[in-house]
Amino acid sequence: MVGASVRTERAVETREAIMSAAERLFAQHGLAAVSSRQISEAAGQGNNAAVGYHFGSKAGLIEAMTSRGAGPVEQIRERLLAEIDGSDDIRDWVGCLVRPVTEYLDSLGTPSWHARFAAQVMTDPVLRAAVSEAAIDRPPLRRTLHELGRRLPGLPRLVRHERGEMARLLIVHTCAERERALAEGTGALQPSWRHTAMSLTDAITGLLLAPVTPRPHTPTKESQP
Structure with a gap:
């Protein structure tokens, strides 16, 4: 149970980091000019597919x-x-x-x-x-x-x-x-x-x-x- 709680907390933190990075990049460069990979990198995620993993797609990220x-x-x-x-x-x-x-x-x-x-x-x-x-x-x-x-x-x-x-x-x-x-x-x-x-x-x-x-x-x- 403790392990599951830690994983959930980390997932929430990762989602917040991705949304914060995306907000800055979208504001600076526009929605179309920013890729999911750039967002993952800016959020400090080693996995370039982090946006897809946590939000399903870039559109799902924007909705969140x-x-x-x-x-x-x-x-x-x-x-x-x-x-x-x-x-x-x-x-x-x-x-x-x-x-x-x-x-x-x-x-x-x-x-x-x-x-x-x-x-x-x-x-x-x-x-x-x-x-x-x-x-x-x-x-x-x-x-x-x-x-x-x-x-x-x-x-x-x-x-x-x-x-x-x-x-x-x-x-x-x-x-x-x-x-x-x-x-x-x-x-x-x-x-x-x-x-x-x-x-x-x-x-x-x-x-x-x-x-x-x-x-x-x-x-x-x-x-x-």
């Missing part, structure tokens, strides 16, 4: 990495949901989208790689779809989106969906750019992650409440003479 970051983010979101329960202020619900991400990134210290890794995932259409689907299944995020949608009754469904995509891109890429600036010492636009969260909340609230310009009717091929 996104799940690892999602846990702490959703815990923060649960706390914020309890704090704003019953609020009708749209900013509160937008904050529940933004602040869990910035608070988690703040907790990682400098340098960190998670935001830039997340941005890389968002540029891959297959991974982006899988990650987005998994995120919607998480109750805290699902409730946040539901409550925010209830407070935007005048926004047409398709416009709401489009602006939701815009908001997600704003959060992901703004956070990635701040993380890069901090890591490289090139000067972040905001003095703290807290200020970044406030700026994002302002921008996304404005985006959601912006007027909708009526679209001119575009005849379909069937309706054209």
Whole structure:
């Protein structure tokens, strides 16, 4: 039993080392440019097949990495949901989208790689779809989106969906750019992650409440003479 416990502990440590090495390499070079062998070497694994052994594939590794970051983010979101329960202020619900991400990134210290890794995932259409689907299944995020949608009754469904995509891109890429600036010492636009969260909340609230310009009717091929 003691031997099995030690092996389990070592396996957990190895998985963590592989995910940490992969996060850094993916953030620096992109998903496609980094091989499983490079990840294994960077994680200090003598076995070049360590990624396949522990995660099945590079895609399995990326899925595990996104799940690892999602846990702490959703815990923060649960706390914020309890704090704003019953609020009708749209900013509160937008904050529940933004602040869990910035608070988690703040907790990682400098340098960190998670935001830039997340941005890389968002540029891959297959991974982006899988990650987005998994995120919607998480109750805290699902409730946040539901409550925010209830407070935007005048926004047409398709416009709401489009602006939701815009908001997600704003959060992901703004956070990635701040993380890069901090890591490289090139000067972040905001003095703290807290200020970044406030700026994002302002921008996304404005985006959601912006007027909708009526679209001119575009005849379909069937309706054209």
